[in-house]
Structures are given as C-alpha cells and as structure tokens.
Amino acid sequence: xxxxxxxPQFLSIQEGENLTVYCNSSSVFSSLQWYxxxxxxxxxxxxxxxxxxxxxxxxxxxxxxxxxxxxxxxxITAAQPGDTGLYLCGGSNxxxxxxxxxxxVTVRA
Amino acid sequence: xxxxxxxPRHLVMGxxxxxxxxxxxxxxxxxxxxxxxxAKKPLELMFVYNFKEQTENNSVPSRFSPECPxxxxxxxxxxxxxxxxxxxxxxxxxxxFASGDTLFTDTQYFGPGTRLTVL
Numbered sequence: 323x324x325x326x327x328x329x330p331q332f333l334s335i336q337e338g339e340n341l342t343v344y345c346n347s348s349s350v351f352s353s354l355q356w357y358x359x360x361x362x363x364x365x366x367x368x369x370x371x372x373x374x375x376x377x378x379x380x381x382x383x384x385x386x387x388x389x390x391x392x393x394x395x396x397x398i399t400a401a402q403p404g405d406t407g408l409y410l411c412g413g414s415n416x417x418x419x420x421x422x423x424x425x426x427v428t429v430r431a
Numbered sequence: 432x433x434x435x436x437x438x439p440r441h442l443v444m445g446x447x448x449x450x451x452x453x454x455x456x457x458x459x460x461x462x463x464x465x466x467x468x469x470a471k472k473p474l475e476l477m478f479v480y481n482f483k484e485q486t487e488n489n490s491v492p493s494r495f496s497p498e499c500p501x502x503x504x505x506x507x508x509x510x511x512x513x514x515x516x517x518x519x520x521x522x523x524x525x526x527x528f529a530s531g532d533t534l535f536t537d538t539q540y541f542g543p544g545t546r547l548t549v550l
Binding site for chain 1: 435437472473474519521523525537538539540541542543544546
C-alpha cells in the first residue's frame with residue numbers, strides 16, 4: 323500500500339487548458355515536496371510546502387497543502403507542452419521521505 | 432558543478448560484469464540516498480547514509496553494495512546483476528538535522544540518474 327496516493331495516474335490535455343493533480347495520504351507530514359521528472363532524467367524540485375493550509379504560486383503553478391497536512395494539490399493554469407512530465411509528490415515524516423507513484427501529464431500542442 | 436551529479440549517465444553491462452555508479456553532491460548536505468526507478472513503478476528507496484553512516488538498507492540484494500567515503504560522495508557497486516535490475520538509478524541528498532533522539536529529513540535533491548541496462 324502506497325503511503326502517498328497520487329491521482330489521476332495519467333492526464334492528457336490540450337495546450338491552454340487547466341489541470342489539477344492530487345496527492346493524498348492518511349498520514350500527517352511535516353513537509354511535502356512536488357517534483358517534475360522528464361524521461362531519462364532525475365526529478366527536479368518544484369516546491370516544498372510546510373504549513374497546513376499553505377498556498378504557494380510559481381508562475382502558472384499553484385501548490386496547496388491541506389489544513390491537516392495530509393494532502394496536497396498542484397494546479398497548472400494554461401498548460402503548455404513544456405509542462406509535460408511525471409509529477410511526483412514526496413512527504414517528509416520525521417526521518418522518512420515517502421513518494422507517490424506519480425501523475426504522468428501530457429500537454430498536446 | 433552544482434547540485435547533484437551522477438556518472439555515468441548510461442551503462443550497459445553483462446550479468447558477469449562488475450561496475451560502479453558514482454554520485455557527488457555540491458550542496459553541503461549530510462545525507463545521501465540511492466533510489467531505483469523502474470518503468471511504471473514508484474521510486475524505491477535502496478540505501479540511506481546519514482553523516483556517512485548507513486542508516487537504512489531496504490532489503491536490497493547483496494549484488495548491490497553502497498559505499499560512502501565522505502558526505503559528498505556516494506557509490507553503488509554492482510556485480511552479477513540480473514536483467515530485472517535494469518532501471519534508472521537515482522542519487523539524492525538532503526540536509527538532515529537531529530532534535531533530541533529524533534532525526535528529521537529535509538527536502539531531497541536528485542541527480543540526473545544513471546540509466547542501467549543489464550543484458
């Protein structure tokens with residue numbers, strides 16, 4: 323059983339559309355990270371959220387950490403082909419960092 | 432060099448070969464990790480080193496042998512691998528800190544990975 327469940331598993335949208343991916347858990351995390359990974363490359367850190375209810379914006383990306391620090395969402399506005407990739411969430415719980423299986427996002431031109 | 436670097440980026444080896452993967456972090460971190468990423472599977476944590484000491488070994492077969500000579504370098508020695516070991520091997524580092532008896536881990540930064548193919 324995955325400690326972190328990501329949904330949907332796959333998402334394919336047209337350029338210019340919006341999308342949201344989710345990361346859910348029954349565990350509380352002290353912090354949560356979002357990464358984007360392109361094929362054959364390592365995950366690249368996008369953001370770390372640490373406070374329940376926190377919202378962080380990075381250009382067209384909006385990250386939200388749930389009030390109870392058990393879940394998070396990533397919203398992309400006006401998606402572009404360059405947003406294509408595997409989006410991974412990772413939750414820090416004291417000593418351990420657990421990862422979800424990821425959401426594969428494809429943005430068609 | 433900045434961040435976390437890994438060499439080689441691609442490796443093809445036979446089942447009887449011995450090879451090593453190298454990871455170097457330039458972030459001043461005190462913890463380093465090896466992960467295995469197979470197609471359509473989540474990241475699998477293999478080994479963790481905190482302050483140069485191995486603190487976690489997630490039931491990894493003995494044909495994988497890690498080495499951490501200092502806080503900036505991490506190696507993964509490979510011998511007599513199997514075709515199912517073909518995967519992307521990722522190295523990561525983080526700055527961990529202790530509070531009392533509890534060790535806390537901060538954000539992990541990943542290298543670009545080594546794509547390993549075992550024939």
